[in-house]
Every structure is written in C-alpha cells, then in structure tokens.
Amino acid sequence: MDVQWMQDVKNAFDLVRLALGTASDVKALLPDGPQRQAATAAIENAENQTKIAEASIAKALGYELCKCSFPPTPMLTVGHRMTAGKPVIVFECSKCSITTAGGFSFTRTKSNGP
Numbered sequence: 001m002d003v004q005w006m007q008d009v010k011n012a013f014d015l016v017r018l019a020l021g022t023a024s025d026v027k028a029l030l031p032d033g034p035q036r037q038a039a040t041a042a043i044e045n046a047e048n049q050t051k052i053a054e055a056s057i058a059k060a061l062g063y064e065l066c067k068c069s070f071p072p073t074p075m076l077t078v079g080h081r082m083t084a085g086k087p088v089i090v091f092e093c094s095k096c097s098i099t100t101a102g103g104f105s106f107t108r109t110k111s112n113g114p
C-alpha cells in the first residue's frame with residue numbers, strides 16, 4: 001500500500017487539529033455571551049466531526065476500532081500472542097487500554113502511549 005497518501009491524511013488531520021486549537025484560543029478571548037457559546041458549540045462539533053472522519057478512515061484502512069467511546073478509537077498494534085501455534089497480532093485502545101488479546105497474556109513489542 002502507498003504510504004505517502006496515508007502520511008498526507010495524517011498531516012491534514014494534524015493541520016485541522018492545529019486550526020481547532022487556534023480557534024479555541026480565539027474563542028477564549030471572546031466575552032461570555034451568545035457569541036462565545038456559538039463558537040464553543042461550533043468548535044466542539046468540528047472536533048467531533050474530525051474524530052468521526054478519523055475513525056472512518058481507520059476503518060477503511062482495516063484498523064480495529066474500540067467502541068469504548070464515540071467516535072470509536074482506532075486500536076494500534078502493541079504485540080502478538082500465539083494461538084494454535086500461529087502468531088496473532090494484538091491491538092490496544094489508547095483511550096481505555098483494552099486489548100484484543102481477550103485477557104490472555106501476550107508478548108508486548110510496543111507501548112501505546114501518546
């Protein structure tokens with residue numbers, strides 16, 4: 001699979017997050033009132049839509065999704081375990097730390113920190 005476009009998608013999301021961060025900073029400068037409430041609602045909505053878009057892309061790319069919250073969190077590879085003599089990849093949610101190992105022990109090869 002072509003990795004460049006995935007990097008482009010990641011960069012686009014990083015830019016959106018940066019823009020939303022800036023919008024939040026600007027919002028903080030507004031006096032309390034209807035304008036500030038409207039800005040808060042718009043920013044929260046945009047953040048939620050961004051997470052939904054990320055989850056959709058993650059699903060399209062075949063990532064496991066954790067349903068601990070909505071929008072769902074993409075689960076990342078953290079290790080593997082042997083099942084019937086074959087290695088099975090184990091995924092972990094960065095939000096709630098649940099893994100797809102189903103409570104079985106597995107060989108951790110990577111931490112899932114930020």
Ligand SMILES: [Zn+2]
Pocket residue numbers: 066067068069073093094095096097098
């Ligand atoms: Zn989770």
